[in-house]
Amino acid sequence: DSTVVAALAARAFGKDAVLGLFLNERDSSADTVRLGRVVAEHLAIPTVDEDLSPMLAAAGCYTRRDDAIRMVVPEYGDDWKCKLVLPSVLESDRYRLYSIVVQPPEGEPSTVRLTPAAYLQIVAATNFKQRTRKMLEYFHADRLVYAVTGTPNLLEYDQGFFVKNGDGAADVKPIAHLYKTQVYELAAALGVPDEIRSRPPTTDTYSLPQSQEEFYFSLPYDRMDACLYARHHAVPADACAAALGIPTEQIERVYRDVDAKRAGAKYLHAGPLTIGS
Numbered sequence: 455d456s457t458v459v460a461a462l463a464a465r466a467f468g469k470d471a472v473l474g475l476f477l478n479e480r481d482s483s484a485d486t487v488r489l490g491r492v493v494a495e496h497l498a499i500p501t502v503d504e505d506l507s508p509m510l511a512a513a514g515c516y517t518r519r520d521d522a523i524r525m526v527v528p529e530y531g532d533d534w535k536c537k538l539v540l541p542s543v544l545e546s547d548r549y550r551l552y553s554i555v556v557q558p559p560e561g562e563p564s565t566v567r568l569t570p571a572a573y574l575q576i577v578a579a580t581n582f583k584q585r586t587r588k589m590l591e592y593f594h595a596d597r598l599v600y601a602v603t604g605t606p607n608l609l610e611y612d613q614g615f616f617v618k619n620g621d622g623a624a625d626v627k628p629i630a631h632l633y634k635t636q637v638y639e640l641a642a643a644l645g646v647p648d649e650i651r652s653r654p655p656t657t658d659t660y661s662l663p664q665s666q667e668e669f670y671f672s673l674p675y676d677r678m679d680a681c682l683y684a685r686h687h688a689v690p691a692d693a694c695a696a697a698l699g700i701p702t703e704q705i706e707r708v709y710r711d712v713d714a715k716r717a718g719a720k721y722l723h724a725g726p727l728t729i730g731s
Contacts, residue, residue: 455605455606455607455610455629455637456493456605457493457641457646457650458629458637458640458641458644458646459603459604459605459628459629460472460474460493460497460499460603461497461641461644461645461646462628462629462644463603463628464497464498464499465644469497469498469499469500470499470500472497472499472500473499473500473501473502473594473598473600474490474493474494474497474499474500474501474502475501475502475504475587475590475591475594476490476491476501476502476503476504477504477506477586477587477590477591478503478504478505478506479505479506479507479510479583480507480510480516480661481583481658481659481660481661482658483656483658483663485653486656486658489649489650489653492647492649492650493646493647493650496646496647502594504590506583506586506587506590509586510582510583510586513582513586514579514582515579515580515582515583515586516579518575518578518579519575519576519579519580520532521575522571522572522573522575522576522579523536523554523556523572523576525569525571525572525575526554526566526567526568526569526572527554527556527566530556531558531559533558533559534556534557534558534559535556535557535660535661535662536554536555536556536557536660536661536662537554537555537660537661537662537663537664537669538552538553538554538555538568538573538576538577538660538664538669539552539553539554539555539565539664539668539669540552540553540668540669540670541553542672543672543704543707543708543710543711544672544673544700544704544707544708547707551567551568551573552568552573553565553566553567553568554566554568554572554576555662557662563662580659580660581617581620583620583659584616584617584620584621585617585619585620587620587621588602588619588620588621588623595625601625601626602623602624602625602626603624603625603626603627603628604621604622604623604624604625604626604627604628604630605621605624605627605629606621606622606627606629606630607629607630607632607633607634607636607637608629608630608631608632608633608634608636608682609633609634609671609675609678609679609682610634611627611630612682612716612719613670613671613682613712613715613716613719614715614716614718614719614722614723615666615670615671616722618721618722622722633679633682633683634655634675634676634678634679635675635676635679638651655675657669657670672707672708672711673708677698677700678708680694680697680698681694681698681705681708681709681712682712684697684705684709685709685712685713691705691706691709692705
């Protein structure tokens with residue numbers, strides 16, 4: 455998504471009028487950092503490196519997150535790795551609750567169910583990352599008199615897969631009307647390197663590798679796109695199921711999940727309330 459937005463901006467305004475930011479921190483994967491540089495070199499845009507780790511540490515991002523993890527994993531150490539996971543909506547109609555996957559430096563990963571308090575604090579602490587990135591984006595936009603471009607696609611924008619006043623904030627969102635599959639098609643048309651286009655979508659928020667599917671969405675993005683399109687256009691569940699080769703009852707669960715996430719996203723999209731006399 456970010457690569458396509460950068461490519462569109464470079465094509466529209468010229469590469470010298472676009473600034474790319476490397477906003478990495480200690481949990482960022484080395485592969486994300488490397489691929490970001492591949493994109494910048496491919497587009498020949500100027501870039502700035504910003505290390506978020508000191509700011510996040512000063513705000514207590516890591517400490518608050520780790521304290522929350524220790525509510526359910528008391529032995530969790532500062533050098534451990536972690537990620538949040540959510541059961542697939544396809545499995546059953548049960549209420550889905552988040553778990554934490556933790557891994558010590560020399561050990562195997564284990565999964566522990568989160569309490570509501572632990573889950574909420576982990577998410578609240580982790581949201582420092584998206585909001586700190588946005589703060590730095592607007593610093594550079596202000597000093598250069600630039601606009602900040604957002605990178606959500608339609609699936610993320612519709613389903614609330616963003617942080618309010620974090621990655622959800624931007625002056626323009628050029629791909630928010632495009633399904634993820636369309637973004638990949640646009641990437642090919644823009645000549646984005648194969649290495650970028652072949653990489654599965656990730657959150658790159660937690661220290662363990664994490665797919666968007668296990669963290670938030672019910673299905674791989676291409677099938678999730680199809681379900682979202684079908685729900686938008688009132689396609690019956692059995693017709694969608696036949697097209698995707700998935701049992702109808704599972705599509706019905708996905709439809710309910712789409713509706714629930716869309717309802718939850720209303721708060722994320724809402725502006726501030728102003729109280730008049």
